[in-house]
Amino acid sequence: MSDMARILLIDDDTDLGPPLAAYFRRFGLELVQAFAPSEGLGLLRAGGFDAAILDVMLPEMDGFELCRTIRRESALPIVMLTARGDVMDRVVGLELGADDYLPKPFEPRELVARLQTVLRRMRTTPSSPAALEGPLRFVGLEVDPVTRTAKRQGETLELTSTEFDLLLLLARAPAQVHSRDDILAALRGHDADLYTRAVDIVVSRLRKKLEPLDCIRTVRHAGYALALQPLTS
Template sequence: MHRVLLLDDDEQLGPPLTVYCQRFELALAQSLRPDEGLARLRTEHFDAVILDVMLPGMDGFEVCRTLRKESDIPIIMLTARGDVMDRVVGLELGADDYLPKPFEPRELVARVQTMLRRRHGQNGPPVMVTAGEPSVLSFEGLTLDAARRSVLRQGQAVELTGTEFELLHLLARESGRVFSRDDILTQLRGHDAELYTRAVDIVVSRLRKKLEPLDCIKTLRNAGYTLALRRLSP
């Protein structure tokens, strides 16, 4: 059973959500304070974090920033409904997804399950590849291993979140093809939500920074993104 930490100071939220999550093989634990939550994440094993933006003492953005310095654990941020900037900032800091409050528990569980499927591939089933497609994709300065979910940039390992890896793998599978934002959303998300077009831009920006000094993800104005590296023969 996957363990999920809910970091939210609403004492009324945790108990019913814990019971609900059990129906989907998710063991939910709650921390009410940022310091307590960070301490538990450092000493206990959790598979994902549900992180509220509004927290006492240290807001969710600072918690997310701290976590990203220490871990690539999947993070979904709970934001105020209608507060677009909260979602943008959360994604820019490295959150994998966001959900406005108030939310339906089933949608939250669905988002968590999606993050866990991506994460699970790092130590379990590999990313799905089509018949005949190699697991390892090699380019000038860049290597992706779908089975291990690993990336080497000029021989050095690069730590990516699940969303970042999925995006890079999508571009690498058909290097040279231009993927529109809608293409990327359909492949990675599989469902509609507001701000997702902006989310693609943010994840691409994060990915570019991690792949520097390689300049491999190109933007084609009004068209989308493409991986512009020469692929090496297997």
């Protein structure tokens, strides 16, 4: 059985897939291309993929609607390819649940780096620090770093990898205020081309999923902190 991560590219550019697939293999990634959203959704629903790359400009439906459709069914990591590096495209993509974005034209190495980042978030190995942690429990909320799951009032939440990592960051230091720059550094590593508006978008998305709990406190001109009290055993 191959240990290569399988990535689905949904893009109608017939010249993009073959050279990109050859490049991806150098990094242990298998790339499969679908040329239309309906084809891509069929492949995703059949299972077996570790992440998806969506172009914004697609036939049948645009990449935003496709992202929205995937998010209704799955927390699969999604990287959006945005036209012309348009900031509004990035904002919309993040609001709909994409984990990252990359403006076209892009360098293949940068796309690989973005994918490796989102895939790394989804994996917990026995030797990783998360595996040594037990669940973090608060009034109405439980965050488990090992299974990468969060429960609100006993109900398991459907969180993207970015949303979970933000929640885990806040839960690990509930008394600490995290600045937007700190959050960006923790979630995205050293990736370039980021902006603090992305943090506000992910926080807003996470807040909605945590309702009716009021979990995230905004500290004016400082950042964000967890607003819940830890449960003492």
